[in-house]
Amino acid sequence: MAKWGEGDPRWIVEQRADATNVNNWHWTERDVTSWSQDILNELLLRVRVEGEDGICEITDVSKIEGEASINNRKGKLIFFYEWTINASWTGTSKNGLKYKGNVEVLNLSDENDMDDLDISISACKDQPPTPLTALMKKEGEKEVKLALAGYVSHLKKEFSQGMILPTSDDVKKQQQTQIKGKLNQTQVGTTTSTNALSSGVKIPTVQFSLKDTFLTSPDELYRIFLNQEMVQAFTHLAAVVEGDRGGKFRLLEGNVHGEFVELIPDQMIQMKWRFSAWPAGHHSIVTLNFIDRGGETELTMTAAGVPSNEEDRMKEGWQRYYFDAVKQTFGYGVRI
Template sequence: MAKWGEGDPRWIVEERADATNVNNWHWTERDATNWSQEVLNEFLLKVRVEGEEGVCQITDVSKIDGEASINNRKGKLIFFYEWSIQATWTGTSKNGIKYKGNIEIPNLSDENDMDDLDISITACKDQPPTSLTALMKKKGEKEIKLALASYIAHLKREFSQGMILPTADEVDKQQQQARTKVKIDTTKIQSSTIVKSSSTGVIIPTVTFILKETFLSSPEELYNVFLKQEMVQGFTRLAAFVEGERGGKFRLLEGNVQGEFAELVPDKKIVMKWRFAAWPAGHYSTVTLNFIDRGQETQLTLEAKGVPTSEEERMKEGWQRYYFDAIKQTFGYGARIY
């Protein structure tokens, strides 16, 4: 038996920032089933192919049975997922005739490579023969595999965050960096704080910053750009999911940005719970957009609170490039930088 004070260091909780699961030694598990079902449904409904025969797309996902989870043991991440999926595809021929068919994927799992995946694509029994079935088998199957591969990539990126937690020394180092980093200028204001992630219990150094930008548009026009799904897809140039209402969710840039709308004041203010997918699971910043009418221009003031210190510059650059600059270029709202 080890003497007092000489026990296995894996059990000395004082060396952990959250006083649990020392050195990531114990088995921990997170369930990803509900999240996976939503993402699989979302990605599969985006599948659409076009050819000389016409246009085909998945119009309904009727069954997603199975489970998904991620496990951590001795600092190693183990992903488990097993799904049986059924969906419906609809095709429209060049002469406007519509056809329907079925899709079955019985063995999407961590044990099978994408090349080994069984995808059955058939026409409904009551449908006449159509070349659209061949189109779905040739092009549609490839798009389905891409959608499923995107799901797996998102699963690993989303649920690996927070599973291997920082040590106390690492957190102390981050806190010291936060205390010594202070930047104030006429366009950007920031402050350092320390917050505790609700999902992991790990203390995360955060900052607050402010950005200002001027757009050649009315407050109403600019306000709608952030809430209407078709406009968001326009300036991001990618498929997006946006529920433009209080409590509504959003997912942009292939899932790399996500959150929900916490408060909406028409044409004046938008408050979002906003995060990069790579942030620790459950951690959001609070982003407030204020729209100020300047006559023929609108001044947009962004305040972001609770931003992980290490992500500050990335988030600033992302808003400038993928929001501000992209909106100006897409909708012609270009104006001088405030």
């Protein structure tokens, strides 16, 4: 038996509370089948395309069969997933006629690239010919692939945390960095720098803004972001929303969470906002400004202190899972 300090350090039990399977080195497996089914269903139901002939959207996901797991072998993560999916799409022409069809995904797996996916899109046999079928086959297939790629990204970025555990040396280094960050924090006054230092890591950050128009009043739109039932409606997932100053929120299976910092009724919401995968303690400061445009509301979202490598992801997420989802759920993007 090797003595302490001798032999392969990966097999030596380090200073951990459980004193077994150090850093999950030997073999650790996590079943993510149920989680995967929920995420796939939620992402596919967001698929919606619009063209000159009308609108097509996935309205039902009838089958998600398969399995998924994450395995850690000798410090390397192995992702396994294999799915067969059946869904239904509905097309609405410009004159209001409805058409129905099917979507079938046969080989979503870790062995196939997204470009190699076998996706079959067709109209139901009893449906008359419609150009909406061509729209769904061309643009709808792209959106389906984006949704499935989003699932894989979620799986790898969000759900793999904790599969490789830190060694005692890693913990010591992290503690030393955090102590140094707290000492430096007293010398820095800006919000972005404080957030970065409090996490123990110096993070390059950026600021960006998004703007969109909603066909509703500022007070109605303002209420949607603070009401738990309404947030659950447009995210299609359970959420925790304490809609008061200092209240906490947790959305999208816990992948997004934060705190409401300042509220001006019907005018402004400011919050600390973060992805769970960001370094501990680091938040972006997100400000929503609601401007009355006479029957419409112009919403400007400004995010400061965003990790520079997360800018595109956060922009896409806010546009798709907040702005577009609110319009689709409550009808604030369609003139009647």
